[in-house]
Amino acid sequence: MDDMPGMDMGGHAGHDMSAGPQGAAVLPEGEALRDLPRLANEAGTPGLFKAKLTAESATVRFAEGLDTPILGYNGTSPGPLIEATEGDRVEITFANRIPEETSTIHWHGMPVPADQDGNPMDPVATGTERTYSFELPEGSAGSYWYHPHPHGKTAEQVYRGLAGAFVVKPKADPIPAAYGDTVLVFTDLRLAADGTMPDNTMVDLMNGRVGDHVLVNGQKNPRLAAPFGTKRRFRLYNATNARFLRLSFEAPMTVIGTDGGLLEAPIAADEILLSPAERLELIVSFDKPGPATLYTLDYDRGWMGAGRPPDAGLTLLTVNVSETPAESVPPLPDKLRPIAQLSAPAVSRRFVFTETMAMNANGMEMGFLINGAAFDMNRVDIVAKAGEVELWEVINKADMDHPFHVHGTQFQVVENERDGQVSKPAYLAWKDTVNVARGETVRLLLRQDRPGPRMYHCHILEHEQLGMMGIVDVQA
Ligand code: C2O
Ligand code: CU
């Protein structure tokens, strides 16, 4: 293992991030990783996934003796893991029981019709219900997620606990079942001495809220066991509001998939960057006995003002690899699936990201803008044609990174440009969120197949809320 300054070598006793600004709660570490609760399918018919999700107040004991009020889907955070298969029809009834607030469920990254996608224009009032229904087309297998998207309240509802993973399985999976399939949802918790989650501050609004503890499935540095020589499949979800996770594992990692499913072929990686809302599928080879940790490295995402939290040296997960070797470990196939390359765009568009800060009578006013404008729910920013490939050029002229996300489809990054240097991504992949670093331009190809209004925005949720969002109206 290489020398990372400040890295936690053993897993349990490293840097203690638990002392937050209030010098508060200590979270237990090293407990066995709990399975995420699963959303049970109530349909008795094959090909249908039917269930109910309620957004409600609940309490969680993150730290000894402290009850923390949260918002949870069916009372848990992260919400229940939803697992369906491509070809399925999904009918999920959403009950909003959040005190005094509207909400929605947005199916992040999924190919659902615009009117089923939980847009801010389709609020579900507190005390009411609505059913979302959509089909999962062939070829849509991937690692998606769900979270609220109400106007002006998304950031808070998410950091208070509303987010969950939605895995769509392929009909035939090329990855050996013996590797398992473990979903790891990263969230970011800030806990005050009294066990509550403090409201966002001005610094949070500027940078996006970064907490004091990165949790995995709601636990701090939980533990897993694996036999020596085995391989495991992990789906990593960055469900934090604003934390960039540059990660490495003390065991060889191979990337096999991104937001929208498997790559064409596996690709080895020493480290990965998971910006807010991104997902990756990994195979980890536990090739020597002893503890192997998943840990963070430093990442300079551009920080405004004082109090940049340290990024490096957090241990997120510890896998205890036994001395006893695994029995027989099937090999990872070297071809996973073909990906049809998008090409020949009919239109090209530019999206320029800027930040503005102004002092006036009301104090500091911040704007996070796309093409000079802040989001307006009643304005259509661009009009596109269903089925047509477009080239989108996303230009970050701001002082911090902004992860760019588009609803309703998956795109392919074709090029990055920085200081006049153009580079191509290492592999072809389906993605719905891509980091656009400070001073960087990202070019991507996308096609919207279903008509209706779709959002595109920065997935630092505080920025989305402060205006860094637009609407593309897709016409049939
Ligand atoms: Cu995660 Cu507008 O979405
Ligand atoms: Cu989305």
Ligand code: CU
């Ligand atoms: Cu942003």
